[in-house]
């Protein structure tokens with residue numbers, strides 16, 4: 314058992330804290346947001362992540378929440394940095410939250426600490442953190458910096474952290490102490506270790522997200538070509554995905570990728586490359602396809618409804634993916650904004666997520682029935698199971714029109730058509 318301080322109680326920090334407590338460690342999770350900490354101390358979880366609430370409740374004897382960083386850091390031998398690293402306007406990474414944490418930790422280092430960065434940070438950041446701490450006159454005998462990027466997916470965060478496909482550990486060249494400490498801490502997790510340099514670990518995280526985003530933009534481009542030849546792109550995904558060199562995952566065409574990671578991380582990697590005068594052609598193309606994917610759907614809607622601005626559109630889904638309440642950079646919200654600009658009457662529904670801001674002509678309703686009632690068109694914008702299992706005969710009775718736009722290529726086309734509805738997907742033949 315070790316004493317651990319996790320800084321940041323967001324999707325990654327909360328999951329990390331809960332999983333480390335489950336592994337038997339004493340964990341103090343710090344956030345500067347007093348409301349979050351008060352909620353957590355009252356047994357409320359500020360985000361929706363399946364199973365997280367129960368998991369935290371199960372481990373409360375070894376898990377505490379606090380706003381006082383000094384208290385958490387002083388008694389811990391391991392410190393996790395899990396604060397946000399959002400995009401700046403130019404696409405580079407905003408490191409101000411990480412920098413603030415380093416400034417706050419520094420005066421509290423009086424005994425040996427292993428400082429682990431889980432936040433996704435640009436190449437070179439961990440080296441810079443080490444130099445910053447030295448510049449603050451912290452003895453190199455008192456700390457080490459480790460990069461241990463996180464690969465969890467929202468919606469399955471706990472499972473992913475308990476069953477990772479690898480544990481990536483980036484170390485400083487002369488660091489001989491940290492690896493055994495990390496291995497001991499994660500001893501109950503079965504996964505191969507990838508031990509590399511600090512920069513190497515940072516790059517593995519960016520390359521991983523960039524590759525997955527590339528698969529999505531690739532299949533979205535293939536879908537556009539399929540459409541011109543009346544080919545079903547879902548058959549193509551299946552067909553190519555069976556080749557183990559390609560694999561079946563992340564080949565679902567649709568409204569494009571969103572969320573708090575892919576858009577910002579691909580942009581950040583582009584900027585990292587440009588900072589070294591490397592022109593990242595693929596990364597730029599991946600973003601161009603993604604940025605124009607909503608246009609594909611708007612074009613379809615305009616063709617289906619020349620008087621689109623007079624239509625009532627039910628948008629099912631607000632979250633950037635199912636099983637989360639997260640709307641950061643959500644393609645569903647991107648679509649809703651475009652429909653709002655076109656002055657359509659938009660009725661949005663999501664089982665968990667709320668619209669992040671008010672928009673003209675857009676109402677969020679609390680039930681699916683309310684959203685669908687009188688709709689000229691229903692658009693599936695997030696592939697929640699609840700939407701995949703809809704009774705289309707019932708839906709048809711409640712709608713005014715007959716068009717179902719499958720923004721995630723996740724519905725059974727035949728079933729919908731058998732009910733007398735018109736199915737519209739991207740690249741569905």
Ligand SMILES: NC(=O)c1ccc[n+]([C@@H]2O[C@H](COP(=O)([O-])OP(=O)(O)OC[C@H]3O[C@@H](n4cnc5c(N)ncnc54)[C@H](O)[C@@H]3O)[C@@H](O)[C@H]2O)c1
Nearest residue numbers: 321322323324325344345346395396397398410432433463
């Ligand atoms: N969300 C994911 O699925 C995911 C997965 C892997 C990696 N990551 C990376 O992990 C990092 C965190 O992402 P997230 O989604 O958990 O972010 P988040 O925004 O949900 O949480 C960050 C938390 O840090 C807190 N914070 C900021 N500054 C602080 C400070 N000085 N002291 C204490 N608390 C502070 C904020 O109040 C917030 O609660 C990012 O770098 C992200 O790229 C995210």
Ligand SMILES: O=c1ccn([C@@H]2O[C@H](COP(=O)(O)OP(=O)(O)O[C@H]3O[C@H](CO)[C@@H](O)[C@H](O)[C@H]3O)[C@@H](O)[C@H]2O)c(=O)[nH]1
Nearest residue numbers: 463464465466467529563564565569570571572574633634
């Ligand atoms: O075939 C697919 C798969 C996903 N998506 C979209 O891609 C986005 C991201 O999905 P997903 O990767 O499942 O969600 P995240 O929770 O953002 O997780 C990604 O980003 C995290 C943060 O870095 C990483 O830790 C994870 O490994 C990585 O999968 C969502 O908008 C999905 O709808 C598609 O359009 N088609």
